[in-house]
Amino acid sequence: MGVRRKTRPRRRTPLIAAAVASLLSAGYAASGSAAAADGPPPQPPPQLTQAKVDGAVDALDRVIQDGMKKTGVPGVAVAVVYKDKVVYLKGFGERQVGRSGAVGPDTVFEVASLSKPLASTVVAGAVGDKSIGWDDPVAGQLPRFALKDPWVTEHVTVADLFSHRSGLPDHSGDLLEDLGFDRTYILEHLKYEPLSPFRASYAYTNFGVTAAGQAVANANGTTWEKLAEDTLYDPAGMNSTSSRFSDYDKAENKAVIHVKGADGSWEAKNVRDADAQSPAGGASSTARDMATWMRLQLANGKLGGEQIIPADPLERTH
Known part of the structure; x- marks a missing residue:
């Protein structure tokens, strides 16, 4: 049985799970001084139109494919959130070079330092609970x-x-x-x-x-991994998101870390177990789940009308 070596790929992002969102939200308007006293400030006025968003989304396939061709990156998953809706959710390329298996919206990626804003969302929930x-x-x-x-x-x-x-x-x-x-x-x-x-x-x-x-x-009398699960992942329905390496490792539909060689080709080379720094860099997720998290962020902690994370402590992270 081989020994898996833990190594840290430095300053490389060969596989990307992106949750991209416009900072526009609809239906928010300034409501006078009471809004400042009672909760987070209103969202900024709209800067985009539906037509502009539609045009940008229509161009994304080409933009992503051109980027992959230019960089050689093996696989990408992309989500776009607009007005509390996921308006784009696709995967491109392969999960591991040389093996069959396409990247899709539910492919699990190690999200590296995107773990930090996930973690600050979890902490905002704990702060709201007064622990x-x-x-x-x-x-x-x-x-x-x-x-x-x-x-x-x-x-x-x-x-x-x-x-x-x-x-x-x-x-x-x-x-x-x-x-x-x-x-x-x-x-x-x-x-x-x-x-x-x-x-x-x-x-x-x-x-x-x-x-x-x-x-x-x-x-809170628990582990970080369980706190993240109980405070954010489970209530938000982010069922493919975890702060445990073991959950990523056992996922069948997962993208692996690649390293770019001197000749420009990508090789599946490193295994990254980041449990030691889980709040900072140990989360794994999918484009679909990260889009859910973006919806929650843009709605001041709400999903489907339910307050998942209290608005005031979440606003502190912004």
């Missing part, structure tokens, strides 16, 4: 969590870590993940990283986001 707040420090929910500066350790919040403003260096902890260490070990070793000025500097940090996600899960 934790965006401005609550994470230290009280993470045993043995510490950063190099004790004051920062006591004050860094969920929002700070999701905003990459904790002072942690860029991609802190990623090398430990590459070496095979798990989430607990990595989070407990962030204290050795030098810090930039707190809330006055920005550095993209997967394990900062992961620390925040884990703190929210701990505040």
Whole structure:
């Protein structure tokens, strides 16, 4: 039996599951000062017409096929949301070079850092349930969590870590993940990283986001994976979305990671198990499910008239 090696493909996006949406929504109008006091601000006034949207959607097949021809990317799935409707949902190409199996709307992709806005949606749900707040420090929910500066350790919040403003260096902890260490070990070793000025500097940090996600899960007495499932994926009907690598791995209809070689060809080369940083990069989903998530985002947390995620904490993520 072969050993599957966990490797991290850097700065490559060979297979893309895209949920594309216009930021136009219909039927919203400014309702005076009460709207600002009682909830999120109204959507901006329309910038598009139905005819323009129809024309753009009609051109998408050609645009996508031309892009695939130019780049050689093996497979793509695309969704477009407009006025709370999925107006385009298609797959192109193949799930793995050299094997039969077409990409479709229900092909599961590892969505990499699209996991972060999924995670912030989950946290918004938890904040709405009052289990934790965006401005609550994470230290009280993470045993043995510490950063190099004790004051920062006591004050860094969920929002700070999701905003990459904790002072942690860029991609802190990623090398430990590459070496095979798990989430607990990595989070407990962030204290050795030098810090930039707190809330006055920005550095993209997967394990900062992961620390925040884990703190929210701990505040709810569950795992991050179960919290995401119970708060967002199940209520929204995103039945092919998961924050567990094992769910992606066992899916029959899944796209695999490809790497572009020196000759320009794509090879199915790496297996990426991102469970260690699941809130930041470990989700998998389909174009169909991501379109559902986009509908929820554009409707301030609602789907089909039901409030899945409370509007106010979700607005904070925008």
